[in-house]
Amino acid sequence: MITTLLYSLTGLILFAMGLFTLIIHSHPLRKILAVNVMATGIFLILVATAYIPLGQGEVDPVPHAMVLTGIVVSVSVTALALIMACRVQETSNLAILKGKKKVKNTQETET
Amino acid sequence: MIASVILPLIAGLLCFLFNRRTFIIALAATLANFLIASFLLYQFLIFGPMRCYIGGWQPPLGITLRTDGPALLMLLITAVTGFAVTLYARGYFSHRISDPVRVGRHQRQQRYFWPLWMLLLAGLNGLFLSGDIFNLYVTLEIIGISAASLAALSGKPASQRASFRYLLISLLGSLTYLLGVVFLYRSCGVLDLDLLRNFAVNGSGMHAALTLLTIGLLLKTALVPLHFWLPPAHANALAPVSVILSALVVKGSFYLLFRFWFETFASIVTTQALNFLGTLGAIAILWGAIQAIRQQRLKLMVAYSTVSQLGYLFIAFPLSKAAEGAQVWAIVIFMALTHACAKSAMFMAAGNIYLHLGHDRIKDLSGVRASLPITVFAYGIAGVSLMGLPPSGAFIAKWMLLSSSFASSQWWWPLVIVTGSLLAMVYVFRVMSRFFVILETDTLKNPVPLSPLLEWPALILALISLFLGLLAPWPLHILSRGSMTLAQTFPGGLP
């Protein structure tokens, strides 16, 4: 019983830490890390709920299946978010570059 | 029943596998999807609500799919809008590819649009039909991912930033939803919606779960304090994508929210909570409309108008105590149907104008009427439906809203509704008036005529939204049939 509670609370605190980081930090990678930590926290609560000490019966497999589904989903979303973050940086860099070029061109024509 | 999920899935797989003839596959899939939805409706009218246990496993363990009135109407409108969007997207992409500049980019967009759109459709259908709270999480995730990557398809820096934020927000929404599911499982031990209804008694665990589910879904639905991500994401996407996002994706999470509040957890919802959501809705109507009036770009204006229109959906919440059981559903479904059609037509019209002129600055829209009469006509009709003038479905919905709020003597809601309509009139006509300014010199650079695939879907959707009001008895009949059987199964009735 105490174990369930201990791990559930840990999961909750992890969720809260992730949420807080997600809101206040601006770096995209940090945000994605925070989302991952949040997801792990939720999974921990779910699995802790199903926990029964050894010798007192079988553990509930449904939460385990749900967590497996959740982990795979979160990995794929993480990958997508990372690539998207890279693209954000690449495209905005490109826009800056193009802007510089335009400025240069106009300066050249002016002179 | 399962076919309406599996079929788009298979179509998505095929569209991904073959990079040619994808349009044919998508067209066939959306057509078949429409037929399936109609068939399900027909079945529903004869046999009443149906259930399908996947794998033959009964609820506490297995996953249930079920049809009822609201789900079927949403399914049907998704099918209709989806069909129109498919045609429109075809016209849109071939028009863009015929343009010699940046062919590669347009081909990339077309290549990936179809599989993503098909999978999104599958996710939406799954959402409307599913009766299992964790399965709903998976469908929400499918919808969120495909919507965010569709929004990023445009490739411009602004759209990349907006869709990255969109992805994060929808991820945060699904995680909050998942936490709610965890709390529910903790206190009830089941995942099926019907079984959960029996557990819905007052208890702190249930309240916390409902709050978390609601916050998660509100994030995805973009109710006012949480709406900041919507306008940039919708306005910077490609035109067919904006249509999909604005007309369908937002409705999906709203539908779920409504279902939770008025069906599954109806017994633990308090009046204060309903009033709170209603107030947020009222703020959304006014704030969205004012922002829409202030915008300089047409697509941004339409996107803010979505924020405003979503508010009407929430204003129905506090009136539910006064209205009869099925009437709340009727108001909300009518609003959602009209908005889906009208907003798609409006975004299509905006996309056409963008294609034609190469920009969408409102102050430079003069003279469009002469070259794009059908588009302008569609825009006008869609605007009329958004304002809620008589024959449109929104008029019926607003009428029911007004009458039930007078019946319960809550005079402030009608005030907001009428003000919102007036503001809608302002932002619709502000653009309309520019269309009719006739330029003396013809300065249009782009002489390529728009294909009929671009203009007619917009007009037809606009007309549907306009005449939905005349067809009112029919959807009402479907809804009342749903709630009748609901009342039979649950003698306590809906609160």
Next chain:
Amino acid sequence: MTYSILTLFDIILVLTLLWLGWQLLSSEDIFKAVILFISFGLLMALAWVRMRAPDVALAEAALGAGLTGPLFLSALRRMNRTRKGERRLDSDENREGDEGKSSEQSQAL
């Protein structure tokens, strides 16, 4: 007796997890954060085993440490490259479109 030892183990594991989580979320250096995240995943696998969920533990060890970590590292490298170089032009749009030649040149450089 065993009960108390297990509880002690639980407490240590939980505290380490929380400390790692906090460190990875608040450290200045993103690279360090990613490395911490990988070790966090491995410890998490230990926690899953403790919770009698071996399936989840296997998945977490394989996915969390084996894939998510490298994903983060490669994304970090990619972002750093774009930031430092600013030369690696958008490989996507440029090569396809009218500016194909210039980007080829920049890649040859």
Next chain:
Amino acid sequence: MLFLFLVFCLTVALGTILCSSSGSISGLASAVARLQEQSGVESPVTAVLLNFRGYDTLLEVMVLLLAVISVWSLTKAPVSRQKAEISPVQMGVVRLLAPVMCLVAAYLVWQGSHLAGGAFQGGAILGAAGVLLLVSELDWIRTVPAFAIRIGLILGPVVFTGTALGCLFYSGELLAYPEGMAGWLILLIETACALSIGLTLALLFGGGRPEDDVPEGDIP
């Protein structure tokens, strides 16, 4: 500071609920144990994943595929800059490790029916093997034609959907495996899914679409 306060309040509120309501409900463990016999596999988690709640898993496999499509729609696979020679030690390690990892993956999928393990774990190991090859500059994303990669990617979903539809026609319900066949069908689905998942994860690491995925010309 405001956010800190809000998050703190949320945590405290949820924490008290966690403490007060001791999750005394047994959940679905007994239901699973009762029907375990009919599911065709011995491991309860696999039974839930692929039989009782197989529909979830089907959609989830789609989520993975969706992630690849999305990544491909965003960008091309980056060209690795340094064409430096790979040290023979690294090459040797790769040659040794990659087959071993494939073996481990196959073992995990096989053992999924009675112990811990299954498609996801096996697929993850396969994916790690693919990543290892990519890291050692064996650029198979560029050399293998895109069509073959696409076939590999949709193999799992197609086999899954195909089996589901086959069951629909055979016994009238989606994913209702015919009696006696359940174990083998599940193994078939798991194998196909593990292959696709491995490929998917490696491609996600690859970070972009192959060069020849977008066709030229207007697509009819």
